[in-house]
Amino acid sequence: MSTSEPIHYDIAIAGGGMVGMSMAIAAARLGLRVAVIERTPISSQLEAGFDGRVSAIALGSVRILEHIGVWGLLAPHAQPIDDIRVTDGDTPFFLHYDHHDVGTEPFGYIAENRYIRHALHQVAATLPTLTIIDRTTVSSLVQQPHSSQLVLSNGQCLQVRLAMAADGKHSSLRKLCGIDDITINYDQTAIVTTIAHTASHHNLAQERFLPAGPFAVLPMTQNRSSLVWVEPNDRISSYMELPDDEFLQEIAERTGNYLGGLSLASSRFTYPLVLMHAKRYHAGRVVLIGDAAHGIHPIAGQGVNLGFRDVGVLEELLAQSHSLGLDIGSETLLNQYGQWRRIDNLTMLAVTDLLTRVFSTNFLAVKAARDLGLWAVGKIPPLKRFFMRHAMGMVGDLPRSVKRH
Numbered sequence: 001m002s003t004s005e006p007i008h009y010d011i012a013i014a015g016g017g018m019v020g021m022s023m024a025i026a027a028a029r030l031g032l033r034v035a036v037i038e039r040t041p042i043s044s045q046l047e048a049g050f051d052g053r054v055s056a057i058a059l060g061s062v063r064i065l066e067h068i069g070v071w072g073l074l075a076p077h078a079q080p081i082d083d084i085r086v087t088d089g090d091t092p093f094f095l096h097y098d099h100h101d102v103g104t105e106p107f108g109y110i111a112e113n114r115y116i117r118h119a120l121h122q123v124a125a126t127l128p129t130l131t132i133i134d135r136t137t138v139s140s141l142v143q144q145p146h147s148s149q150l151v152l153s154n155g156q157c158l159q160v161r162l163a164m165a166a167d168g169k170h171s172s173l174r175k176l177c178g179i180d181d182i183t184i185n186y187d188q189t190a191i192v193t194t195i196a197h198t199a200s201h202h203n204l205a206q207e208r209f210l211p212a213g214p215f216a217v218l219p220m221t222q223n224r225s226s227l228v229w230v231e232p233n234d235r236i237s238s239y240m241e242l243p244d245d246e247f248l249q250e251i252a253e254r255t256g257n258y259l260g261g262l263s264l265a266s267s268r269f270t271y272p273l274v275l276m277h278a279k280r281y282h283a284g285r286v287v288l289i290g291d292a293a294h295g296i297h298p299i300a301g302q303g304v305n306l307g308f309r310d311v312g313v314l315e316e317l318l319a320q321s322h323s324l325g326l327d328i329g330s331e332t333l334l335n336q337y338g339q340w341r342r343i344d345n346l347t348m349l350a351v352t353d354l355l356t357r358v359f360s361t362n363f364l365a366v367k368a369a370r371d372l373g374l375w376a377v378g379k380i381p382p383l384k385r386f387f388m389r390h391a392m393g394m395v396g397d398l399p400r401s402v403k404r405h
């Protein structure tokens with residue numbers, strides 16, 4: 001039950017993760033009054049032990065983070081990705097991407113999620129029209145023709161022109177506004193940890209497709225690498241319970257020798273993997289962004305990049321509408337957003353799902369076909385360049401903030 005008179009904002013965003021906070025900053029920079037409603041305490045989100053993950057931030061996403069004034073604060077903590085190597089288990093087939101083949105800039109950067117959050121909150125603190133309400137969720141939603149009312153778990157009532165669900169794959173706001181989704185459980189979990197090593201990673205990101213699941217080694221600052229090690233659910237506890245020296249031995253067998261001597265540089269984290277796609281991206285005056293709209297397998301490190309592109313597109317549409325004095329929550333605007341983002345999101349969802357299935361089998365015909373695929377992409381320069389630009393987030397119908405370079 002609401003205990004107070006409605007507080008008026010232009011936009012309320014449920015979920016202050018990487019996508020919700022980026023969107024809040026983008027909208028507040030347009031002069032819009034924005035409230036972010038976040039379930040967890042912000043102070044705990046900023047702690048090192050909160051989320052052991054890193055994100056591969058594609059060059060296109062760097063452009064968006066530059067545009068909203070965040071990248072400058074994050075750049076000192078980000079490690080460039082200059083080369084990408086994809087291998088199929090122990091076979092001699094591999095695909096090597098070199099950034100020199102598509103220009104002078106890196107493919108993207110690896111940044112620890114905690115530093116991304118720090119940078120976002122530092123920028124948010126400078127924006128007078130942005131309010132963060134943490135330890136709070138949305139309890140109920142009433143949609144009206146010209147506004148929406150959200151009653152929060154702390155008793156406050158917000159009246160807004162547009163509400164955004166950025167509260168992740170299991171979005172409560174998506175459910176409150178009646179949007180159905182398609183969810184597929186992969187029966188896989190990612191073990192995430194950080195290693196330190198004596199040899200340089202040379203800004204190389206490696207992905208090894210093993211029969212149990214992909215094993216990625218992502219270059220970090222200070223001669224460290226982040227591991228994303230995917231296994232079937234029923235094997236996870238046996239790896240998580242291993243003593244450190246045996247756990248490290250398992251890692252060494254999968255990484256090979258190129259990093260020299262290894263040591264563990266963080267604790268171990270686990271993330272169960274599911275695919276989720278919302279059947280619609282908006283209902284009434286509620287729009288979905290980030291994982292609340294589309295959650296994909298981390299096989300290609302693209303989930304948050306899709307979310308940043310949602311932010312880039314929605315910011316562009318809001319800017320046009322706001323500057324003309326039009327309704328920022330109109331069905332026309334939200335339809336435009338949905339149509340603009342659907343193809344990119346669905347393509348990435350289909351590609352990551354296909355890769356997950358094709359590389360998780362030992363069936364000989366499929367193995368031969370995927371090795372032929374790796375070989376062919378490497379040997380056909382225009383195809384290879386296309387895939388490289390795709391990994392950089394520089395392909396498709398991009399927002400102006402990405403295209404301006």
Ligand SMILES: Cc1cc2nc3c(=O)[nH]c(=O)nc-3n(C[C@H](O)[C@H](O)[C@H](O)COP(=O)(O)OP(=O)(O)OC[C@H]3O[C@@H](n4cnc5c(N)ncnc54)[C@H](O)[C@@H]3O)c2cc1C
Binds near residue numbers: 039138169307
């Ligand atoms: C192992 C792993 C590795 C990954 N690596 C990469 C990578 O390298 N590159 C990449 O692009 N992507 C990667 N991803 C995907 C990426 O992490 C997600 O796409 C990204 O976190 C989505 O951000 P988000 O803000 O949309 O959602 P989330 O990160 O899920 O954030 C949602 C926020 O909403 C809050 N919340 C939840 N429920 C409520 C509620 N009811 N009310 C209010 N607040 C709520 C949560 O506390 C959280 O702060 C990876 C994913 C995994 C699992």
